[in-house]
Amino acid sequence: MVRPLHQLLIAGLFVLASCASNAQTIAPTPTAIPSDPALEEPTFTVEMGTVERVVNDTVSATPVDSSKLGFGRDGVVSEVLVNSGDTVAEGDVLALLQQTEADDILRKATDELDVAKTEYAGAKESNDKLIVLKRRAVATARKQLEDILPGGKKDLLKAAQKDLDAKIIAARNTQEDGVITVEDAEYAITTATNTLIDTQFAYSKAYWHVDWVKRYGTDPLEPFIWFNMKQVPNYLDDEGKRTYDKALTAATDALRSAERAVSAAQRAFTRAKETRTTDTETANDAVETARELRDALLAGEDNPDILAARDALETAELELSMAENNTFKTEQKTLDAAQRAYDKALKDVEGGRLVSPRDGTVSSINLIPGNMVSAFSPVVEVADPSQIEFQANLGTEVMKLLSEGQSAEIRPVERPDLVLVAVIRRLPAPYGKDGGAVTDIDQSTRFQLVDTKDYLLEANARGKLSIIIERRENTLWLPPEALRKFGERDFVVVRDGAMEKRVTVALGIRSTERVEILSGLRAGDVVVGQ
Structure with a gap:
């Protein structure tokens, strides 16, 4: 070949x-x-080093202290009085909506409120005068009734009053005597109970003496005696045994008597309470009877002049009560309606004026004359430009891993070579302590710079965020492309000379560049990548 x-x-x-x-x-x-083809497969060497799990995201600079402002109602923008970057003071008007119709409604509501207040004040003044007159009428009617009531020494009214006073004293004495009787009966129960306890103790002592005699036949009080220089049992004869039997019988009788005494004391206590209740009710009934007799005489049922004077007094008192309790429902209802209309009109006018709630600088503005705006939609932001921090909208899974006070690094987009150290100042609810409520609109995470390194930060500047979530030093690691997976199994292909074998590995911290190897490999092992 x-x-x-x-x-x-x-x-x-x-x-x-x-x-x-x-x-x-x-x-x-x-x-x-x-x-x-074998030469094209990448290989990697297992190394010792540091593995970090890092969260990366984008942040933007924003004022620490700012206020986002919106109009209090829908409308069309009429005037914009500031520009972005302008310095404003608390109370400065920043912009206006078209107010012609709202101003007309407010003027009309103001006039109607003034009329309603005048009518209410007039009605109250008239009623105050009426109250003065009715009080005089009551005083006059009372004096006329007192003048015509009998006042002689032999007057039945005085006798009835004297009898009533005596009945009241008798009722009070009956009540006090009943209380003392019940307390005495209760104390008798306590005394009888203590006596019962003493007799129970005496009975127990006599019982165990007899039991001792039956068991051992000796004297329970002196079981042993000296005889011929020796200690011998002190056996009782029949007479001695009968002595202890008689003592037990006497103790038993005393115990039964003490128990009956406690029961009798309890019955006496119950009867004392019942008697007190009955006597008290009888005495109170006598008081009420005497009072009814006195009241009948006082009402002058047998004297037409007294009856007429009493009716006049009751009428005057009723008229005075009506005047004093006059709530001016009609006038108050009219005044309340006028006040509500005025408050609504004033709110609409004030809602058409955008006023700065603080000193600061206009950091952003989104207003054009003639454009429609919605109520409470933020259109102007006033902030303190001297304090700048970064913000980021992080995912919920990321925020679960963070904590307030945790360190972070930020690289400004304009200066990627500059690393600014920051800490997490605030996590939104429910992840941080100072994050406000879960329903707050601002759900951003805020980062406070530890040192700006003389870098001039401006609002809306962008940056790259890095947060180390987890860090492991002096650990084995491989790049992600060296790892393989089959099902739930993580493994690598280890090359040893001309031989290759699959090795299962346990993984730890993961990042985009490094993956921690917990077990399965050693430093220096050569791994074939995919």
Whole structure:
């Protein structure tokens, strides 16, 4: 196979030599020599180094402190009073909508509100005068009633009042006596209970003495005695045993008596409470009866003059109450409607004026006279140009990996050689602490520069963002094109001299240029790429 190939090459050289003499008229045509396919396969060497997982994105410079402004209503732009880059102060009018119709409505609403306020004030003033008159009428009617009420010493009214006072005192004494009786009964329960506890203890002691005598036959209080210089059991005779039996019987009787005493004390306590309730109700009924008698005399049911004076007083008091509780519903309703119309008209007029809420510089403006604008759509931005930071709209999966305070690098598009160190100042909710609410319109991630390196930043400048999510040093790595995959298995083809074999590998951190090798390879291994 080699010899024919050599012969073919020699023949080709003769042909080229013969054609060289005619080079001025015929251009030589190169002949492609097929190369060995094995030589075209790339190879990679497993190396030790650093592998980083990096997030890359685009950022833009924006003021740290800015306000996006919009009109308070829909309308047509009438005047634009500022340009981008202008310095403005708080309260400056930046732009106006066409206001002719809104101004007319506001003037009409103002006039109607003034009329409603005048009518309300007049009604209130008249009612205040009426209240003064009604108070005088009440005072007069009360004095007339007091003047004609009986006031003699033998007057039945005084006797009824005296009886009522006595009944009230008696009811109070009955209530107090009942409380004391109940407390005494409750204390009797406590005393009986304590006695029961003592008798229970005495019974228990007597019971166990008898039990001891039955078990051992000795005296439970002195089980042993000395006899002939020896300690011997102190056995009881029948009389001694009966003594302890009698003591148990007496303790049993005392216990039953103490238990009955507790039950009796409890019954007495219950009866005391019932008696207190009954006596108190009886005393209170007596008070109410005496009060009804006194009130009947006080009302003068038997005296037409007293009845007439009382009716006059009640009428005067009712008229005074009506005057004092007058809410001026009709006038108030008219005033409220006029106030709402005025507030709406004023809001429409103010909504047609775009006013700066702060000192700053107009960083952007999107207004042209004659164009329609929508309510609350941002059309002007006023910011503090002295403080600039970068912002980026990152994906949710990326933001889950970040945290506020994390370092980042930014390369301005105009100066790709300059690396600016920054930190994440704010992540939007719910990923950061200071990101506001999830429903906030601004869902950008903000980056604060640590050092501008004297680079002059301007709003809307672009940059390339790099954030290291994960970093591993002194680890094995290969480029992604050296790796292969079959199903869920990651493997490489390792070349060892003329031999090649497949080796399963475990992978760690991945980046666009390097993939960490956790196991399966060693430094210096040669891997055949795809």
